[in-house]
Amino acid sequence: MFSAFSPLGSPGVARQDILASLVVFLVALPLCVGVAVASGVPAELGLITGIVGGIVVGVMPGSALQVSGPAAGLTVLVFEAVREFGLGTLGAIVLATGVLQIALGLLRFGRWFRAISVAVVQGMLAGIGLVLILGQLYTMAGAEQPSSGLDKIAGLPGLAADIVDGGTILLSFCVGLGTIAVLVLWPKLPAAARAVPAPLAAVALATAGTLAGGADIATVQVQGLVDAVDLPGLDDLSALGGAAALGTVLAFTLIASAESLFSAAAVDRMHDGPRTHYDKELVAQGTGNAVCGVLGALPMTAVIVRSSANVRAGARTPLSRILHGVWLLLFAVALPGAIGVIPLAALAGVLVHAGCKLIPLGELAPLWREHRGELLVLAVTAVAIVTTNMFEGVLLGLLLAVVKSAWETSHVHVETRELTGGRVLVTLTGNATFLRLPRILETLEALPKDRPAELDLSAVRHLDHACRVALESWITRHNSDAEPDPARAAQPDPA
Numbered sequence: 001m002f003s004a005f006s007p008l009g010s011p012g013v014a015r016q017d018i019l020a021s022l023v024v025f026l027v028a029l030p031l032c033v034g035v036a037v038a039s040g041v042p043a044e045l046g047l048i049t050g051i052v053g054g055i056v057v058g059v060m061p062g063s064a065l066q067v068s069g070p071a072a073g074l075t076v077l078v079f080e081a082v083r084e085f086g087l088g089t090l091g092a093i094v095l096a097t098g099v100l101q102i103a104l105g106l107l108r109f110g111r112w113f114r115a116i117s118v119a120v121v122q123g124m125l126a127g128i129g130l131v132l133i134l135g136q137l138y139t140m141a142g143a144e145q146p147s148s149g150l151d152k153i154a155g156l157p158g159l160a161a162d163i164v165d166g167g168t169i170l171l172s173f174c175v176g177l178g179t180i181a182v183l184v185l186w187p188k189l190p191a192a193a194r195a196v197p198a199p200l201a202a203v204a205l206a207t208a209g210t211l212a213g214g215a216d217i218a219t220v221q222v223q224g225l226v227d228a229v230d231l232p233g234l235d236d237l238s239a240l241g242g243a244a245a246l247g248t249v250l251a252f253t254l255i256a257s258a259e260s261l262f263s264a265a266a267v268d269r270m271h272d273g274p275r276t277h278y279d280k281e282l283v284a285q286g287t288g289n290a291v292c293g294v295l296g297a298l299p300m301t302a303v304i305v306r307s308s309a310n311v312r313a314g315a316r317t318p319l320s321r322i323l324h325g326v327w328l329l330l331f332a333v334a335l336p337g338a339i340g341v342i343p344l345a346a347l348a349g350v351l352v353h354a355g356c357k358l359i360p361l362g363e364l365a366p367l368w369r370e371h372r373g374e375l376l377v378l379a380v381t382a383v384a385i386v387t388t389n390m391f392e393g394v395l396l397g398l399l400l401a402v403v404k405s406a407w408e409t410s411h412v413h414v415e416t417r418e419l420t421g422g423r424v425l426v427t428l429t430g431n432a433t434f435l436r437l438p439r440i441l442e443t444l445e446a447l448p449k450d451r452p453a454e455l456d457l458s459a460v461r462h463l464d465h466a467c468r469v470a471l472e473s474w475i476t477r478h479n480s481d482a483e484p485d486p487a488r489a490a491q492p493d494p495a
Contacts, residue, residue, distance in 0.1 A: 013316050013317065014319065016314045016315070016316060017314075017315050017316060017317055017319040017320040017323070018319075018320070018323060019313065019314070020310055020313035020314050020315035020320040021315075021319070021320040021321070021322075021323035021324045021326075021327065022323075022324075022327065023197065023309055023310070023313040024067055024306050024309055024310045024313065024315075024320060024321065024324040025323075025324045025327035025328060025331075026196070026197045026200045027197040027199060027200065027305065027306055027309045028050050028067070028069055028306050028324060028328060029047075029050075029200065029328065029331065030199040030200055030202075030203040030342075030347065030350055031046075031069070031070070031072075031199060031303075031305070031306070031350070031354075032046035032047050032049065032050040032069055032070055032328065033046055033047065033220060033339055033342065033347060034046075034199075034203075034347035034348075034350045034351050035070040035071065035072055035074075035075055035298065035351070036049075036070060036298060037139075037220060037344060037347050038072075038075045038079070038132070038135070038136060038139070038347070038348070038351050039070075039074075039075050039078040039079050039082065039298060040078070040079050040082045040083065041078070041082060041087060041090070041298065042221070042223055042228045043220050043221070043222065043228075043339055044222070044223065044224065044225050044227075044228035044332065044336075044339075045228055045296070045297045045298050046069075046070045046297075046298055047225070047328055047331075047332045048225070048228070048229070048292065048295055048297040048298075048332075049069055049070040049292050049297045049298040049299070049300050050069040050070060050324075050325065050328045051325045051328045051329045051332070052288050052291050052292050052295070052297065052300065052325070053067065053068030053069040053070075053288055053300045053321075053325065054067070054068070054069070054321055054322055054323070054324045054325015054326065054328060055322055055325035055326065055329070056287060056288050056291050056325075057284050057285065057287065057288040057300070057321075058318050058321040058322035058324075058325060059318065059322060060280070060283070060284035060287060061277060061280045061281075061284065062264075062276060062277055062278075062280040062281030062282075062283070062284040062285075063264045063267060063268075063276040063277075063281050063284075063302065064273055064274050064276075064317065064318050065267055065271060065273065065307065065310055065311055065315055065318070065320075065321070066260075066263055066264055066267045066276075066302045066304075066307035066310070066321075067302065067303060067306035067307045067309075067310050067321045067324065068260070068285065068288055068300045068301065068302045068303065068321075069300055069303055069306060070298040070299070070300060071256075071259065071300070071301040071303050072128070072129075072132060072351060072354040072355065072358065073124075073125060073128050073255065073259050073301065073358065074128075074252070074255060074256065074259075074298070074299055074301065075128070075132055075351070076128050076131045076132060076135070076385075077248070077251055077252065077255065078090065078298060078299065079135075080248075080389060081093055081248050083147065084244065084248075085239060085244075085245060085248075086236075087230060087296070088230055088232055088233065088235075088236040088296065089232065089236045089239045089240075089245070090296065090298075091230060091231065091232035091236060091292075091293050091294070091295070091296035091297070092232040092236040092237045092239060092240055092245075092293065093240070093245060093248055093249055093252060093293070093299075094252070094289055094290075094292050094293035094297070094298070094299045095232065095237075095289070095290055095292075095293025095294060096240055096249045096293070097249055097252040097253050097256065097286075097289050097293070097299060098285075098286045098287065098288065098289030098290030098291070098292070098293055099286065099290055100249065100250075100253045100286070101253055101256070101257055101282055101283070101285055101286025101289060102282075102283050102286035102287060102290065103286075104253075104257070104282055104286070105279045105280065105281075105282030105283035105284075105285075105286060106279075106283060108279050109279070109282070110257075110261065110277075110278035110279035110280075110281060110282040111278050111279065117374075117377060117397075117398070117401035117405075118374075119367075119374040119375070119377040119378045119381070119397075119401060120377060120378075120381055120394065120397040120398055120401050121258055121259075121262060122360045122363060122378050123377060123378040123379065123380070123381025123382045123385075123393075123397050124255065124258075124381055124382075124385065124393070124394050124397065125259075125358040125359075125360070126358060126359045126360060126378065126381075126382040127381060127382035127383070127384070127385025127386055127393055128355075128358055128385065129354075129355040129356065129357070129358030129359045130149075130355070130359065130382060130385075130386050131149050131152070131385065131386055132351055132352070132354070132355035132358070133352050133355040133356065134149065134152035134153060134156075134386075135152060136176075136348040136349075136351045136352045136355065137156070137159065137348075137352065138152070138155075138159060139176075139344055139345070139347075139348035140172065140173050140175075140176030140177070140345045140348040140349060140352065141159060141162065141163055141169045141172055141173045141176075141345075142168060142169055142172040142173075142217060142218055142344070142345065143159060143162065143169065149385070149386040149387055149388075150386075150387055153386075168216060168217060171215055171217060172217040172218070172343070172344075172345045173345065175206050175209070175210060175215070175217060175343050175345040175346055175349070176345040176346065176348050176349035176352070177349065178205075178206060178209070178349070179202045179203065179205075179206045179345070179346045179348075179349030179350060179353075180202075180349045180352055180353050182198070182201060182202035182205055182206075183198050183199065183202045183349070183350065183353045184353070186198035186201055186202070197309065199350050202346065202349065202350060203342060203346050203347065203350060206342075206343055206345070206346035206349070207341055207342050207343060207346065210343050210346075211341060215343075217343050217344070217345060218343070218344045218345070219340060219341055219342060219343055219344060220339050220340055220341075220342045220344060220347070221340070222336055222337065222339050222340040224336055225332045225333060225336065229295050229296055229297075230295075230296035231294065231295070231296055232293065232294075232296060251394065252299055254394060255301075255394065256285065256289065256299055256300070256301045257282060257285065259301045259302070260281065260282070260285050260301045260302035261276075261278055261281065261282070261302075263301070263302040263303065263304045263307055264276040264278065264281055264302060266304055266307075266308075267302075267304070267307045267308070267311060270308065270311045270312075271311050273316065281302075285300065285301070285302065288300050305354075306324075310324075360378075363378075373404050373408070374404075376400070376404075377397055377400050377401050377404060380396065380397060380400055381393055381394065381396065381397030381400070384396045384397065406433065406435055407435050409431060410430075410431050410432075410433040410435045410436045411430045411431060411436075412428060412429070412430040412431060412432045412433075412436045412439075412440060412460075413428070413429045413430055414426065414427075414428055414439075414440055414443045414444070415427045415428075415429070416443075416447065419454070421452075422451045422452070423451065423452050423453065423454060424447055424448075424451050424452070424453045424454070425453075425454050425456060426444065426447075426453055426454065426455050426456065427456040427459065428440070428455070428456070428457055428459065428460050429459040429460065430459075430460065430461060431460070431461055431462040432457075432460050432462065432463045432464070432467040432471075433462065433464045433466075433467060434464055434466035434467060436467075437466060437467055437470055440467070440470075440471075441470060441474065444474055444478070445474075447478070449478070449481060452478075452479050453475060453478055453479060454475075455471060455475050457471075
C-alpha cells in the first residue's frame, strides 16, 4: 500500500493531490447530501458515509485513485430497507454487508465479480435510474412519492395535474428543473466556469435563487453530525435473522461490490498508475461498510463520478481521496447550518440528472444491431426492478443471463447418412445439452420408422445426462420397432 504513496516524493505531486482533493470534495458534498435525503435518512448520514469512504477506505490497499461514498445506485434499495425495517436496522444491514464483503475478499472472490454479465449490471443501473427518476420527480414537486415503481408511474398524471395548477408545487418543480438545466448546460461553459463542479454550481445557484426570492419551499432538515449517528442495537442485529433482511444484505453486497469493482475497472482505464487489486479492494469496501454500519450510516460503493473527477483533476496518490474525506468532516463540523438552506427540489434535480446518466442510452443501438440477446437481458432486468424490487430484478437478470449463455454455447449439429442394409448413421457434433434436446429429437423422430439407426457421438464435445438418457431411449425404441428392407440390404454401402 505504501508504494501507492511513493509519487509524493516527486516535486509538485503533493500540491496536485491537495488540489484534486478539493475538487472531489466539491463534487461529493451535494451528492452525499442528496443521496441521503433521497434514501429517506438524515442528510448527515450521507456525509458520514462520504467521510468514511475517504478516510477509512482511502488508506487501504486496492484501488489507489477511485473514491468511495454514498451512491445513487443504492438509493432505491436503501429507501426500501428503511421503510421496511427502520433506520436502526439499516445500520445492522450495512454492517452485515461489510462483513460479508470482507469475507468474500479474503476468500479471493473479488475477481469473480468481474464475471457478472455486463448486461445485468447495465440493466440493474438502468432500473435503479428509472426508479430514482420516477421517485425524485415527486420530490421536485414537494409531493410524497408512492412506495412501488408501478404506483409511481400510475401517479404521474395526477402529479402533472397538480403542477399545472400552480402554487408552491409549481415553484418547487421549477427549482428542480432549473437545477437540471444547469447540470446539462454547465459542461458547455468556458473552462474557467467549469472549474466549479456542476453539481455544486447547480445546488448553489438554486439555493441562492430561493433565498433571494424568499421562496417558501422545503429545505433539508439538519440535526447535527453527532445526533445523526444511530448505532444499531441488539434488537436491530437480531432482525438480521429474518429471510427478508438476509435478502436485503445479499442485494446490498451484490450491488455494492459489483458497482465498486466495475468502477475500479473503468478508473484503471483512465490512468497509467498502479492497477486495482480486486480482492483487496473488496476488503477495503467491506471495511468501509462495516464502519458505516456501526455508525448507522448509508452503505457505500466506489463512485465513478467522484473517481473520474479525482483522476481528471490530476490526482496521483490516495492522498487526494483521503483529504476529500477530511474536508467533508471539517465542513460537517464547522458549517452544518449551510446544509439546512438547500432546497430539497434542487437535490432532487441532481438525482434526476444522476438517474438519467445511469440509463445506458448510448449502448442500446449497438446492442440492438449486434447483441440482441444482451439487450433483452438488460431490458428484462430494468423492467423487473421497476415493477417488483431490486433483489428480485437482479436475480431474474442473472438467471436470464445464465440461460442465454447456456443456450448460445449449446450448439449441436445432427447429420444423417445411409449405410448398407437400409441402416441410417446419425452423427452428432458440438455440445448436446437439454436446451437443444427438442431440436435433436425432432430430427431423429423424422427418420423412417422401418430402418435401423446407429448413433455416432464421437464428435460430441459435451453430452449432458438428460441428452444421453433421451438418446439411449430413442435408439433402443427406434431399433426395436424397425424392420430392415430386404431390397435395400442387397445394395452396396455408399461409403
